[in-house]
Amino acid sequence: MNPHASAPASSLTPGPELSKLPERLARREATVGIIGLGYVGLPLAMAFCEEGVRVIGIDVSPRKIATLNAGKSDVEDIPSAQVAKHIDSKRFLVSADFAALAAADTISICVPTPLSKSRDPDMSYIVSALESILPHMRKGQLLVLESTTYPGTTREVMLPRIEERGFKVGVDVGLAFSPERIDPGNKKYGVRNTPKVVGGCTPFATEASGALYGLVCDHVVRVDGADTAEIVKLLENTFRAVNIGLVNEIAIVCAKLGIDVWQVVEAAATKPFGFMPFYPGPGLGGHCIPIDPLYLSWKLRTLNYNVRFIELADEVNRSMPDHVVTRVTDVLNERGKAVKGSRILLVGMAYKGGVGDLRESPALDVAEKLLDRGATLAFRDDHVGKVVLEHSGRELSRAEGWNGGFDLAVILTAHPGTDYRGLLETVPDILDTRNALRGQSGRAAVHRL
Ligand SMILES: NC(=O)c1ccc[n+]([C@@H]2O[C@H](COP(=O)([O-])OP(=O)(O)OC[C@H]3O[C@@H](n4cnc5c(N)ncnc54)[C@H](O)[C@@H]3O)[C@@H](O)[C@H]2O)c1
Structure with missing residues (x-):
């Protein structure tokens, strides 16, 4: 019988293999495993490689494995030369074969956590990654979940599956959650200078994860458990979703009152305390902010509690593409x-400036709605090669210049450094949903959100 079977997590002491881990990490002898080499996993892998730590990267996508093994990066913030350097030196081993993990001392899971069709958490990637890891797991390893998820996932979804395999969590292997905070395209904050929160299923796992991420992050924040670490991330993203929802509603209010919402936010932001500016836009996009808060509201629904702020913000943010279409209709009406039958140019399709990521981009919703109403569309986005609309499968044509005989241009995403002068001179009307044209003028009439 396992002597630790009913011991509280806080009283578990690591077995001989696991207890050596912090020292191996401190001496940089440990090998780090990373599962899922996307926007989160690849920058993390590179950060460890840059610190001289050997990394085993696992991904299920054969295309991703071939790209990385050819020394090429498919993540905008990571230069190919960096990948090539670490592949060539064999510090970065990339494979689709989970058996390679036998050599890893730590395993960080960075796989997607999307919503299912019914907008509930989709745990299938986490479960599938874990099921692939388990046959190769050995005593002494630390497993850290980084995928954003609802509080309780590490303890309720991961822990029982590991223990079914005969490993005692906290004794044979460590288990923790550490939320990922990477902000793609952010030139100021990266892995090194963004504090990393860690929370283990046992105090030792918290310490060991702190030692792991302390190799690549200047500041590690230890919290008292995996559930706490899980909800920290959801608070951060709910904070953004709710505040963006608030300012989007203020944008609708201002449109009704004939007031320029941008002036309102910018003037309010001059208050040196008690106000933090958020900016309106055509809706919420990306893989995180529109989705993560719904993980929390789903969890609370299972406890018969309705998280009203999250539901309301989601409702307002998801209505913004309709508001854009209403504004497009108003502007065309005035002419x-x-x-x-109108020819409309959509400018900026990615979900935010500086990246080519189309996931959940509200520009796609705006495009679907305008096509449904019979508009002829083209897009311009220097970061995006091709736009295929997810729901209808329709592909948008790409405009090579500004001058395509358009009746209206709608700026949906403002990429830094875009020169709008040509646009201001060639299109009669521009609906600027991002305040991208602030301080600029030309022949075009510029309309606000
Ligand atoms: N992208 C961001 O800005 C960001 C920021 C913070 C947190 N997150 C969270 O991090 C997690 C990962 O997001 P991402 O943006 O890196 O996703 P991504 O889609 O860019 O990358 C995920 C990778 O995991 C691989 N994968 C899928 N299933 C797998 C499996 N079973 N085994 C191994 N590999 C598998 C995919 O092929 C893909 O390469 C998500 O939970 C996300 O919410 C993302």
């Missing part, structure tokens, strides 16, 4: 035109 005696209908949406049907």
Whole structure:
């Protein structure tokens, strides 16, 4: 019988293999395993390699493995030369074969956590990654989940599956959660200078994860458990979703009152305390902010509690593409035109400036709605090669210049450094949903959100 079977997590002491881990990490002898080499996993892998730590990267995508093994990066913030350097030196081993993990001392899981069709948490990637890891797991390893998820996942989804395999969590292997905070395209904050929160299923796992991430992060924040670490991330993203929802609603209010919302936010932001500016836009996009808060509201629904702020923010943010379409209709109306038959240029399709990521981009919703109303669309986005609309499968044509005989341009995402002068001179009307044209003028009439 396992003597630790009913011991509280805080009283578990690591077995001989696991207890050596912090020292191996401190001496940089440990090998780090990373599962899922996307926007999160690849920068993390590179950060460890840069610190001289050997990394085993695992991904299920054969295309991803081939790209990385050819020394090429498919993540915008990571230069190919960096990948090539670490592949060539064999510090970065990339494989689709989970058996390679037998040599890893730590395993960080960075796989997707999307929503299912019914907008509930989709745990399938986490479960599938874990099921692939388990046959190769050995005593002494530390497993850290980094994928954003609802509080309780590490303890309720991961821990029992590991223990079913005969490993006692906290004794044979360590288990922790550490939320990922990477902000793709952010030139100021990266892995090194973004504090990393860690919370283990046992105090030892918290310490060991702190030692792991302390190799690549200047500041590690230890919290008292995996559940706490899980909800920290959801608070951060709910904070953003709710505040963006608030300012989007203020944008709708200002449109009704004939007031420029941008002036309002910028003037309010001059208050040196008690106000933090958030900016309106055509809706919420990306893989995190529109999705993560719904993980929390789902969890609370299982406890018969309705997280009202999250539901309301989601409702307001998801209504913004409709507001954009209403504004497009208003602007065309003023010229005696209908949406049907108008030629409209969509400027910026990615979910935010500086990246080419189309996931959940509200620009896609705006495009679907305008096509449904009979508009003829083209797009411009220097970061995006091709736009295929997810729901209808329709592909948008790419405009090579500004001058395509358009009736209207709608700026949906403002990429830094975009020169809008040509646009201001060639299109009669521009609906600027991002305040990208602040302080600029030309022949075009510029309309606000
Ligand atoms: N992208 C961000 O800005 C960001 C920021 C913070 C947190 N997160 C969270 O981090 C997690 C990962 O997000 P991402 O943006 O890196 O996703 P991504 O889609 O860019 O990358 C995920 C990778 O995991 C691989 N994968 C899928 N299933 C796998 C499996 N079973 N085994 C091994 N590999 C598998 C995919 O092929 C892909 O390469 C998500 O939970 C996300 O919410 C993302």
